[in-house]
Amino acid sequence: MKKYKNYIIAAGILILGVVIGNITSSGDHQEATREEGEHDYVQDPVTKLWTCSMHPQIKMEKPGNCPICGMELIPLDDSNSSGDNIASNEIVLTEGAIQLANIQTSKITRSSAKKEVRLLGTVKADERRQYAQVSHIPGRIEKLYLNFTGKKVRRGQRIVRLYSPELISAQKELFEAMKSKDVYPQLFKAARSKLKLWKLTDKQIDVIVTSGKVQEQIDILSDYSGYVMKRNVELGDYVKQGVKLFDIVNIDKVWVMFDAYETDIPFIHKADIINFTIQAIPGKEFKGKVTYMDPFVSSNTRVAKVRVEMINAAHKLLPEMYANGIIKANLSGAKNALIIPKSAVLWTGKRSVVYVKVPHDKTISFVYREVILGSDLGDFYIVSSGLEDGEEVATNGVFRIDASAQLLGQKSMMNPEGGKVSVSGHAGMDMGGDDKKKEAKKEGDKEEDMSGMIMIDKVKIDAKFKKQLGVVVDEYIKLKDALTKDDADLARNQIKNVKVALKNVDMLLLPGDAHNVWMKALKSINKNLEIIQNNTNIETQRKAFRLLSNDVWGVVDVFGVIASDNKTIYLEFCPMADDNKGSYWLSYDKEIRNPFFGASMLSCGEVKKTY
Numbered sequence: 384m385k386k387y388k389n390y391i392i393a394a395g396i397l398i399l400g401v402v403i404g405n406i407t408s409s410g411d412h413q414e415a416t417r418e419e420g421e422h423d424y425v426q427d428p429v430t431k432l433w434t435c436s437m438h439p440q441i442k443m444e445k446p447g448n449c450p451i452c453g454m455e456l457i458p459l460d461d462s463n464s465s466g467d468n469i470a471s472n473e474i475v476l477t478e479g480a481i482q483l484a485n486i487q488t489s490k491i492t493r494s495s496a497k498k499e500v501r502l503l504g505t506v507k508a509d510e511r512r513q514y515a516q517v518s519h520i521p522g523r524i525e526k527l528y529l530n531f532t533g534k535k536v537r538r539g540q541r542i543v544r545l546y547s548p549e550l551i552s553a554q555k556e557l558f559e560a561m562k563s564k565d566v567y568p569q570l571f572k573a574a575r576s577k578l579k580l581w582k583l584t585d586k587q588i589d590v591i592v593t594s595g596k597v598q599e600q601i602d603i604l605s606d607y608s609g610y611v612m613k614r615n616v617e618l619g620d621y622v623k624q625g626v627k628l629f630d631i632v633n634i635d636k637v638w639v640m641f642d643a644y645e646t647d648i649p650f651i652h653k654a655d656i657i658n659f660t661i662q663a664i665p666g667k668e669f670k671g672k673v674t675y676m677d678p679f680v681s682s683n684t685r686v687a688k689v690r691v692e693m694i695n696a697a698h699k700l701l702p703e704m705y706a707n708g709i710i711k712a713n714l715s716g717a718k719n720a721l722i723i724p725k726s727a728v729l730w731t732g733k734r735s736v737v738y739v740k741v742p743h744d745k746t747i748s749f750v751y752r753e754v755i756l757g758s759d760l761g762d763f764y765i766v767s768s769g770l771e772d773g774e775e776v777a778t779n780g781v782f783r784i785d786a787s788a789q790l791l792g793q794k795s796m797m798n799p800e801g802g803k804v805s806v807s808g809h810a811g812m813d814m815g816g817d818d819k820k821k822e823a824k825k826e827g828d829k830e831e832d833m834s835g836m837i838m839i840d841k842v843k844i845d846a847k848f849k850k851q852l853g854v855v856v857d858e859y860i861k862l863k864d865a866l867t868k869d870d871a872d873l874a875r876n877q878i879k880n881v882k883v884a885l886k887n888v889d890m891l892l893l894p895g896d897a898h899n900v901w902m903k904a905l906k907s908i909n910k911n912l913e914i915i916q917n918n919t920n921i922e923t924q925r926k927a928f929r930l931l932s933n934d935v936w937g938v939v940d941v942f943g944v945i946a947s948d949n950k951t952i953y954l955e956f957c958p959m960a961d962d963n964k965g966s967y968w969l970s971y972d973k974e975i976r977n978p979f980f981g982a983s984m985l986s987c988g989e990v991k992k993t994y
Contacts, residue, residue: 433458473741473748474788481747486780488740489724491770496720497711498650499761502689503845504641504659504706509692512633514607518622519582522547525600527618529629534611536631539584541602543616543628553577554597561592582606609633632702637695639671639706642686644842650712651676657691659708664699673710683945684846714758714765721766727778728756728764729785729796736796738784740775749777749784751794841943848892849945852938855884856969857947859935862915863968866928866978867985871921874928878916885909893942900941904934925979929961932968939969944994946971954992959984967991 433456435441435449446456469475476486526544529536536542557578560571578588584604591598613630616622639659643651655673671691680687691708693700714720729736735756738749754769770776777784788795858881865873885908893901907930914927936954946952953970960966960979968978975988 469743469746469748470741470750472793473750474738474784474791474793475746475748476784476787478747481780484780484783486783487778488775489727489778490773490775491721491723491766493719493721493772495718496714496722496758496760496765498714498758500643500647500650500710500712501761502641502643502647502657502659502708502710504639504689504691504708506661506700506702506704506706507638507640508612508632508634508702509636509638512609512636513612514609514631514633515627516542516605516607516629516631518543518545518603518626518628519580519624520545520547520550520601520603521622521624522550524616524618524620524622527616528602529611529614532611532614536605536607536609536611536629538605538608540605542605543603544600545603545622546600550581550601551597551599553581554591557591558595558597603628605631607631607633634695634698634700634702637693637700637702639669639691639693639700639708641689641691641706641708642684642845643676643689644686645680646840646842648676648680648687650714651689651710652712655710655712657689657708657710659691659706661700662705662707663701664704669693669706683949685842686846709761714760720757721770721772722760722763723754723756723766723770723776724778725762725764727776727781728754729781731796734796734799736785737770738777738781738788739770740777742775751788753799841941844897844942845892846945848889849943851884851888851892852942852944853946855881855888856935856939856944856952858884859931860969860971862928863932863970863978864976866921866925867976867981869921869981871919871924874921874924875916875919878912881912882909897942901938904938907931908934921981928968928978929966932966936967936969939994946994952994953990954994955988956991957988959987 433443433446435454435456441449441456443456446458448455476484480486522545524543525546528541528543553574557571557574560567560574564571575588578591579585582604583601587601609631610633611629612632615627615629622628639657641657641659651673653673653676657671657673659669659671660667661669671693673689674692675690677687677689723737727737735754737752737754739752741748741750752769755767757765757767785796789798794800858877862874862877862881865877885905890898890901890905911927911931911934915924915931918924918927939952940954944952950971951973953973954967955970955975956965956967957977957979958965960977966979970976973990975986975990977985977987980987
């Protein structure tokens with residue numbers, strides 16, 4: 384019995400040992416798992432991948448933040464897959480990304496194309512209502528009734544008083560003829576007609592006849608109604624018969640002269656309706672018909688004048704007021720054209736890019752598509768090829784889609800061949816260390832760097848702006864000449880002239896994107912002008928002048944320029960300037976005069992371009 388008791392005790396001890404061992408082993412396993420979890424993430428067997436709501440191309444095996452935008456990653460659950468067959472070239476976006484980027488789409492449809500031709504114009508006096516008020520009698524001006532420019536005058540109103548010996552003689556002849564009026568009536572009639580030929584009225588002649596006295600001075604009356612635009616005489620002047628006293632213009636009817644650029648002329652026809660506004664009369668829209676178009680294009684401004692005639696009884700339209708007009712022209716041969724909003728198109732060089740929405744049941748995705756565009760219709764383009772009727776394209780947030788395409792290494796605006804790009808650089812551009820390639824591209828890419836992706840038609844830039852820019856260039860070149868002479872003080876003094884020229888540039892002549900390009904360049908120009916003006920060290924001045932030159936010739940290249948006296952402007956380049964990186968400057972002289980080195984290397988450089 385005692386023997387069995389010992390066996391029972393031993394068995395109990397064994398069982399107790401096993402239980403204690405399991406508890407200890409479990410605790411050690413949990414501790415080990417806990418310690419391991421503190422260092423390495425154990426992948427969730429259900430949610431295997433993590434993605435970004437804004438950048439669905441990001442797929443990570445661990446939770447965290449998006450490497451692009453920094454947003455917290457969300458689980459990508461395979462069970463929620465749409466089942467749509469997604470092609471490799473599609474840019475997939477989540478609904479959240481669509482809403483955050485405000486991406487909107489429009490269906491492409493066919494319709495009759497109407498081109499919106501926008502015109503800039505100026506109110507002008509009707510040339511047929513501009514008059515020269517002359518003196519019909521020789522004599523001396525004793526009194527000026529119209530003594531300032533702009534004075535209103537009515538037909539028959541007194542304008543000057545004359546003393547005229549010839550008039551005195553004519554009156555004496557009239558009185559002699561009156562004595563023999565009954566005997567020689569023709570003689571009296573001839574003497575009276577002589578005064579009428581001098582534009583004296585019947586009333587004035589009757590006063591002379593009735594008084595029976597010779598009037599030494601006589602009032603000259605206006606032949607026209609209008610406003611005095613120019614006074615050509617002074618009190619006491621001796622005038623001959625036919626001398627112009629005043630220029631008078633009648634503005635009861637005026638012309639609105641619009642500038643039509645070469646590219647717009649084919650769409651404008653006589654009798655077309657122009658709706659226009661006047662900057663000085665906000666809130667009111669005017670309407671008129673095209674009554675005349677110039678049969679030639681100006682060699683200087685490259686525009687033809689389009690005339691609209693307006694009744695102006697209230698004299699609200701004053702000469703030289705600015706007008707903005709629109710003609711909606713029907714395009715022949717485009718009655719059933721494919722129309723696309725301008726906001727859908729991305730421009731880069733000669734290529735036009737859109738993003739077409741791919742029809743899926745659940746997934747929202749877009750594909751890159753290059754298109755060929757036809758006529759510009761104002762807010763729309765005609766699509767010549769690349770799209771089909773009924774396709775849906777992105778019209779808002781297009782750059783957001785393009786950015787996603789670049790990050791995915793797919794075809795994009797700046798990367799038409801596809802392939803991964805560096806997110807820290809400019810998409811589609813080589814950001815690596817190939818210095819020789821960069822140096823070779825530097826000169827060719829300069830123009831693109833200046834204007835970015837903005838497309839500016841320099842033909843449509845107002846000629847007045849180009850002339851004002853020409854004055855800026857003229858003062859800039861004088862600054863360049865000071866640096867070629869190694870004269871820091873002369874350069875500093877010239878800055879004030881450059882600033883005055885810049886101040887006289889009317890930036891309101893630049894619409895839309897062109898205005899923004901000018902404002903960006905102007906900020907940099909003013910900054911470097913200040914540096915030159917505030918430094919006496921010529922090397923510091925030359926460093927600032929290099930940056931100034933980049934901005935000045937950049938805007939000249941983008942907008943065009945009309946130089947003073949139509950001089951030729953040369954774009955010149957020195958490869959040794961800026962530590963052998965090279966720099967540009969503008970000059971009137973074809974012979975090189977280097978502003979970056981002065982007398983030490985005066986002739987270093989070459990002509991690259993002419994304007």
